[in-house]
Amino acid sequence: MLHETEITQIRRKVLSELSRLAFTHSLEEQVQDILTTVVTENGSRYRCCVHKERAVLKERINLALSQDMTLPLQEAARRALEQHKANMPVINVIPEACDECPIDKFIVTDACRNCLAHNCIASCPKKAIKVIQNRAYIDKAMCIECGLCKRSCRYGAIIEIGRPCERSCSLGAISSADERRVSINYDRCVACGNCKLACPFGAIDEQSFIVQVIQQLRSGARIYAILAPSFVGQFGVKIKPGQVVNGLRKIGFYEVQEVAVGADAVAMAEALELSEAVPAAKEFMTTSCCPAFVAMVEKHMPDLVEHVSTTPSPMVMLGKKIKAEDPSAVIVFIGPCTAKKMETKKSGGIIDFSLTFEELDAMLTGAGVRLADMPEEGYGTQATYEGNLFACAGGVAKAVISATAAMGMNAAITTQQCDGLENCKTLLTQVKRGKIKAELVEGMACSGGCVNGPGVLADCRVTAKQVERFAVQGQAGNI
Known part of the structure; x- marks a missing residue:
């Protein structure tokens, strides 16, 4: 079997709990309990506090119910049991989960030797590179992230850092919106799921119809x-x-x-x-x-x-x-x-x-x-x-x-x-x-x-x- 990350474990725990509650006819009454059974007071902590953890989990549950992530959990559960499916894309960003990764794309590392050639400075079309304290420095306010400095450095001292979700999408459907939160351009997205796998914070997930299917199974159809x-x-x-x-x-x-x-x-x-x-x-x-x-x-x-x-x-x-x-x-x-x-x-x-x-x-x-x-x-x-x-x-x-x-x-x-x-x-x-x-x-x-x-x-x-x-x-x- 594939290695299970903690993201995978949480997602599967949510889906399994929703399934259990749906099969035992107790989803609407007990869906709120998933917040405290998956995120406990003394359990593992991935974010600042238990309240943030549960806010993320609540949105994840709603998405797993195929409901709007802003709905109260009980209402989302009721709508899922009634076979309602929110009109949403297959792949979605969980807003509370996005870490708003830094977007300083090109960074000068300690490998910089402040060489005499200064190819990085010469190649920069916006003159965004200066030498400060015997080392090249990129002025982010002037940088247009063209990458010429990285390609010109003979030492490989300038590295490119991209968001995992952006790197995973070869179709350019992922970008950073206001306040650095990730955004999906659905005019370019093909629902391949690569971004879901790539995000190390589990901030991208898919719409699920697991409860709706269980309701169909219980209906006798x-x-x-x-x-x-x-x-x-x-x-x-x-x-x-x-x-x-x-x-x-x-x-x-x-x-x-x-x-x-x-x-x-x-x-x-x-x-x-x-x-x-x-x-x-x-x-x-x-x-x-x-x-x-x-x-x-x-x-x-x-x-x-x-x-x-x-x-x-x-x-x-x-x-x-x-x-x-x-x-x-x-x-x-x-x-x-x-x-x-x-x-x-x-x-x-x-x-x-x-x-x-x-x-x-x-x-x-x-x-x-x-x-x-x-x-x-x-x-x-x-x-x-x-x-x-x-x-x-x-x-x-x-x-x-x-x-x-x-x-x-x-x-x-x-x-x-x-x-x-x-x-x-x-x-x-x-x-x-x-x-x-x-x-x-x-x-x-x-x-x-x-x-x-x-x-x-x-x-x-x-x-x-x-x-x-x-x-x-x-x-x-x-x-």
């Missing part, structure tokens, strides 16, 4: 859990896929299906679309299964939108199939991705809720269900080897090529694969300019693919091997 292919290995290497499925049924899910089945349908559809569109209508096509990648193209490279496949994602593809067979179905996607919550809102009611593996783990904990105690009963994947490998970088392109060959079409297609948004931007730019040849471009927002999403529980290197093993055994019928 037919609730379908659709599991992303990367679910294998998330809950520990000893936990079998069948135990995960049985755990979901134990807490009230009517049926459990694999999104990998939707991935198989996507591979066939994209193979057909590729054969018809490239090169007849356009020079290349990109995949469309990653919502953060698609949003990046839409918001940052709009001239390339026409190159994105029009095929729905595996999540939506499977959701359509289920809703066609059971119009009353309530569908809950469970996976590693925060951007899927954004895609869910845009799905037009095909998908009703999205949860991360972290949220599912909290639900199981709140319900008192241990996966290790669940019966294993041999569970085999209903999808192909290729469909399961949608979870790993490179897997989508391979599946499309395999589908092309299976349908008797030209499989001699040049593909390129990119993972990580910065890498995706670079590759798409090069393909567009003709510097790199590609007829099919696979884009994944997370490095390594979905197995390394922001909502995972386990190391992606381990889960990638587990996913492939599950896919191979499924082909052989050995699970």
Whole structure:
């Protein structure tokens, strides 16, 4: 399992407590108690005082209830129980938690030798650098943070310090607002979740629908859990896929299906679309299964939108199939991705809720269900080897090529694969300019693919091997 920071522990404690109270019908009456059980008078202190700690925690609870962070806790709990979901972005700043990190971007260190060349002074367009007490000094009032001084120093004595959240966002969606508090530009944000992982104060988190889902489970409705292919290995290497499925049924899910089945349908559809569109209508096509990648193209490279496949994602593809067979179905996607919550809102009611593996783990904990105690009963994947490998970088392109060959079409297609948004931007730019040849471009927002999403529980290197093993055994019928 991944190393749990204290931020992770607090977040999971909040989600688990909300789940427990929701399952025991006592959320509205006891939600206030979470403030004193998670932040105790004699417990660990991360901020100035217990009052500040609880103010931060209160906003975190509200966000986990998918409610406005200014609402009183009991009202927020009541609204969540009534299935209300605040109209807010998926990724949000918790105002009380933001440390308002210093923004002096370039700093002269003790490595400065006050050399004769003074390249830093010569390079500065605003003359913001002076020598004081035998050492270079940057006047912050004059500095425009161009970075020329850092690049010119032969000793490397000038360093660049950026906010962790800003550094994590390759799309420039994070900035410091008034009084240094972080701000998210939602015109640029794609809900990838990198900033949430990067903030060392836990000041950025995601909207959660965990209580709303539990209420649906308690309602007696037919609730379908659709599991992303990367679910294998998330809950520990000893936990079998069948135990995960049985755990979901134990807490009230009517049926459990694999999104990998939707991935198989996507591979066939994209193979057909590729054969018809490239090169007849356009020079290349990109995949469309990653919502953060698609949003990046839409918001940052709009001239390339026409190159994105029009095929729905595996999540939506499977959701359509289920809703066609059971119009009353309530569908809950469970996976590693925060951007899927954004895609869910845009799905037009095909998908009703999205949860991360972290949220599912909290639900199981709140319900008192241990996966290790669940019966294993041999569970085999209903999808192909290729469909399961949608979870790993490179897997989508391979599946499309395999589908092309299976349908008797030209499989001699040049593909390129990119993972990580910065890498995706670079590759798409090069393909567009003709510097790199590609007829099919696979884009994944997370490095390594979905197995390394922001909502995972386990190391992606381990889960990638587990996913492939599950896919191979499924082909052989050995699970």
